[in-house]
Amino acid sequence: MFCDDMLLRTADLMSAIHDHPFNVALGDGTLDRDRFAFYIVQDGRYLEAFSKALATASARATHPADAAFFAQSAHTALAAERLLHAGYVEQLGADAAGIATSPTCLAYASFLQATALAAPYPVLAAAVLPCFWIYQDVGTALLQRTGDVPDHPYRQWIDTYSDPGFAASVDRAKAIADRLAATAGQATTEAMAEAYCTAAAYEWMFWDSAWRRETWPTTRWLAR
Numbered sequence: 001m002f003c004d005d006m007l008l009r010t011a012d013l014m015s016a017i018h019d020h021p022f023n024v025a026l027g028d029g030t031l032d033r034d035r036f037a038f039y040i041v042q043d044g045r046y047l048e049a050f051s052k053a054l055a056t057a058s059a060r061a062t063h064p065a066d067a068a069f070f071a072q073s074a075h076t077a078l079a080a081e082r083l084l085h086a087g088y089v090e091q092l093g094a095d096a097a098g099i100a101t102s103p104t105c106l107a108y109a110s111f112l113q114a115t116a117l118a119a120p121y122p123v124l125a126a127a128v129l130p131c132f133w134i135y136q137d138v139g140t141a142l143l144q145r146t147g148d149v150p151d152h153p154y155r156q157w158i159d160t161y162s163d164p165g166f167a168a169s170v171d172r173a174k175a176i177a178d179r180l181a182a183t184a185g186q187a188t189t190e191a192m193a194e195a196y197c198t199a200a201a202y203e204w205m206f207w208d209s210a211w212r213r214e215t216w217p218t219t220r221w222l223a224r
Contacts, residue, residue, distance in 0.1 A: 001181075002189065002192065003177060003178050005193070009193065017203060020207050022035065022210055023138060029149065029153050039207070040089060043085060045105055049113055050109075051077040052112075054128060057116070073132075104209035108202040111199070115127045119195065120191070122184050122191075125192075126192035127198070129177050140167070143158055177196075
């Protein structure tokens with residue numbers, strides 16, 4: 001199965017994601033507010049591109065049920081999850097307008113948009129899968145670590161991505177990728193694997209960029 005293969009291929013990467021100091025501190029509740037604010041602003045901007053990629057997947061889906069799933073997921077990315085982000089921005093008092101879009105955020109968003117426009121539908125389905133699967137994996141692991149911690153500062157984030165309803169969406173996204181890979185030719189399945197692994201690497205890079213509060217070599221060229 002495609003997803004079983006991806007799990008094996010990215011095992012070291014997944015360990016690095018769980019062990020990254022951003023996610024360790026997120027789970028401990030010791031992640032400083034400035035780093036989390038930087039992350040949440042970048043993630044809100046990334047979700048705009050992710051939602052568009054999901055909407056394109058919906059338009060290109062060959063099964064009506066898949067089209068409905070991707071359309072609903074696109075809506076969720078823009079609505080429900082952005083409510084989470086907006087709430088944290090307000091709570092943290094973050095100046096979103098004063099935080100430039102990071103190189104990693106722009107690169108990941110651009111990768112998804114390019115895949116949505118130019119790659120076959122199965123490759124797009126593989127490219128959007130890590131954002132589902134990895135977040136659910138991290139959220140579930142953090143819930144197991146922090147379930148009995150009272151007043152955890154990032155409880156809402158953890159609860160969002162460890163929620164059983166989100167897990168069901170992840171299972172659906174994985175099932176779609178498995179089915180598409182099972183009927184695709186070798187070239188397409190190889191392209192699916194490359195897209196999945198690239199997106200998974202971007203997930204690590206995204207958390208790492210937040211930990212470093214990544215900046216451009218110079219910001220004087222950037223329009224606010």
